[in-house]
Amino acid sequence: MIKAPLVKPAYVAIISQRRSGLREKCAEILSSRQAIIWEVGCGHGHFLTAYAADHPDQLCIGIDIVADRIERAERKCRRARLTNLHFLHADAYDFLASLPEEARFSAVYMLFPDPWPKRRHHKNRLLQAKFLHAIAQKAGPGTPFRFRTDFEPYFGEARATFAAHPDWTLQPEASWPFELPTIFQQKAARYHSLVAECRRH
Numbered sequence: 412m413i414k415a416p417l418v419k420p421a422y423v424a425i426i427s428q429r430r431s432g433l434r435e436k437c438a439e440i441l442s443s444r445q446a447i448i449w450e451v452g453c454g455h456g457h458f459l460t461a462y463a464a465d466h467p468d469q470l471c472i473g474i475d476i477v478a479d480r481i482e483r484a485e486r487k488c489r490r491a492r493l494t495n496l497h498f499l500h501a502d503a504y505d506f507l508a509s510l511p512e513e514a515r516f517s518a519v520y521m522l523f524p525d526p527w528p529k530r531r532h533h534k535n536r537l538l539q540a541k542f543l544h545a546i547a548q549k550a551g552p553g554t555p556f557r558f559r560t561d562f563e564p565y566f567g568e569a570r571a572t573f574a575a576h577p578d579w580t581l582q583p584e585a586s587w588p589f590e591l592p593t594i595f596q597q598k599a600a601r602y603h604s605l606v607a608e609c610r611r612h
């Protein structure tokens with residue numbers, strides 16, 4: 412007999428409460444039903460603030476699990492008086508689970524994700540097949556996923572994960588229509604970028 416993993420009821424209650432708060436915020440932001448430029452793990456929000464200022468007609472949402480990074484990102488957003496930009500303190504899976512049914516991404520950015528270099532920690536890397544599957548549920552055909560890292564082994568793993576994934580097609584060129592070096596990009600001696608497009612209809 413296969414045993415189901417034990418999940419403590421208190422933990423389930425915490426997740427459910429977290430997601431219900433996020434659902435309300437997402438519904439408010441997405442009342443215009445516009446497609447979303449999503450940055451996952453936005454840190455202090457440098458990239459998305461500059462992107463949103465340069466694309467005032469696009470709805471941008473940045474999320475991060477570290478609260479004080481989001482507070483700093485929100486301060487940037489307020490100073491720039493941007494109404495098309497929102498930052499949320501959220502885990503990536505919680506955010507995906509809290510989006511309204513009809514919400515769709517027009518582009519996804521993941522810039523310098525935590526590399527988790529030790530082998531026993533690889534399981535913590537965010538970019539995994541199940542994550543790409545969850546994102547594809549909210550992407551349309553051709554939605555680009557732009558990924559950048561300075562940690563070469565993670566780049567190799569990400570390439571292989573996209574290449575083997577039924578929902579995504581790796582693009583031969585990593586076209587990057589907007590550049591603004593993030594904090595981690597500024598520190599990196601060199602980095603690698605890839606772009607994959609969603610295949611789902």
Ligand SMILES: C[S@@+](CC[C@H](N)C(=O)[O-])C[C@H]1O[C@@H](n2cnc3c(N)ncnc32)[C@H](O)[C@@H]1O
Pocket residue numbers: 451452453454455474475476477480501502503504521522523524525526537593594595596
């Ligand atoms: C290495 S930092 C890069 C930050 C920023 N993108 C940059 O380039 O400066 C990775 C960020 O991903 C965030 N992060 C890690 N796991 C996450 C998750 N499950 N959901 C949301 N954000 C996450 C971390 O808190 C951190 O701010």
